[in-house]
Amino acid sequence: MSTKTYEAVTPHKVAFLGLGVMGYPMAGHLQRAGHQVTVYNRTPAKAQAWAAEYGGKSAATPREAAQGASIVFCCVGNDDDLRSVVLGDQGGFAGMGSDAVFVDHTTASAEVARELYAQARSLGLHFIDAPVSGGQAGAVNGLLTVMCGGDAAVFERVKPVAMAFSRAFTLIGAPGAGQLAKMVNQICIAGLVQGLSEGVNFGLAAGLDMKLVLDVISKGAAQSWQMENRGKTMVEDQFEFGFAVDWMRKDLGLCLDESKRNGAPLPVTALVDQFYGDVQRMGGRRWDTSSLIKRLRKS
Numbered sequence: 690m691s692t693k694t695y696e697a698v699t700p701h702k703v704a705f706l707g708l709g710v711m712g713y714p715m716a717g718h719l720q721r722a723g724h725q726v727t728v729y730n731r732t733p734a735k736a737q738a739w740a741a742e743y744g745g746k747s748a749a750t751p752r753e754a755a756q757g758a759s760i761v762f763c764c765v766g767n768d769d770d771l772r773s774v775v776l777g778d779q780g781g782f783a784g785m786g787s788d789a790v791f792v793d794h795t796t797a798s799a800e801v802a803r804e805l806y807a808q809a810r811s812l813g814l815h816f817i818d819a820p821v822s823g824g825q826a827g828a829v830n831g832l833l834t835v836m837c838g839g840d841a842a843v844f845e846r847v848k849p850v851a852m853a854f855s856r857a858f859t860l861i862g863a864p865g866a867g868q869l870a871k872m873v874n875q876i877c878i879a880g881l882v883q884g885l886s887e888g889v890n891f892g893l894a895a896g897l898d899m900k901l902v903l904d905v906i907s908k909g910a911a912q913s914w915q916m917e918n919r920g921k922t923m924v925e926d927q928f929e930f931g932f933a934v935d936w937m938r939k940d941l942g943l944c945l946d947e948s949k950r951n952g953a954p955l956p957v958t959a960l961v962d963q964f965y966g967d968v969q970r971m972g973g974r975r976w977d978t979s980s981l982i983k984r985l986r987k988s
Contacts, residue, residue: 968981
């Protein structure tokens, strides 16, 4: 259980749409921080279970969940999932009152963020794209890093509430900038994990005590979050730590699509994306992203 300490803030009536491995604990932190939370999930039983655990309310549709909320948070799977809970007669926008804010934590495209920002403005609403980094552990512990795109004044309204589940909640720039920053994050992670995989596999093949080696080199220039948190579990052939290969491939696809638009070459990212495809074909769709080493050790 998280030991998060919450700052005293004015209680808000909020909604949370999407109760996956990230959204479920994020919504829980909002409730524990003193806000009145109504949740929606595509599988109603999960929303009902959340309400029973945290004491908030569940709703049958995104529209119902959003009614009366000053801020509607969301964390779903992809662009299409996002549109399905935002738009339409039963979508979140339909239930929101004038001047309410929709904060999207889905890792999605910058294009859909800009699209929904414009749609929100046309309805007298506000939209912030706010993808997160920190994985399932960060969500459970309320220590996510959140990268935001949108209007500064709206961001400032949301930030004190969102700090219930955040370590850092930062405005990067205009609508879509949060999603672009998350792409930078995923590009960097892809290269780091492949390099770590090759290093660990090389050391094992050389007969080294790789746990000792990782202890030593993590105190030097090779240090990274991935090395500190995944290096030894890679040595132990353990890959059950939350952020799945399927999700990473979805994210890297967004990066590669955006690179075609902005002209920035991503040769290593494209290669690592193919390597993750190999891991999927090995049966590792739900292994975590450090499982890249499996394709090196499969023989």
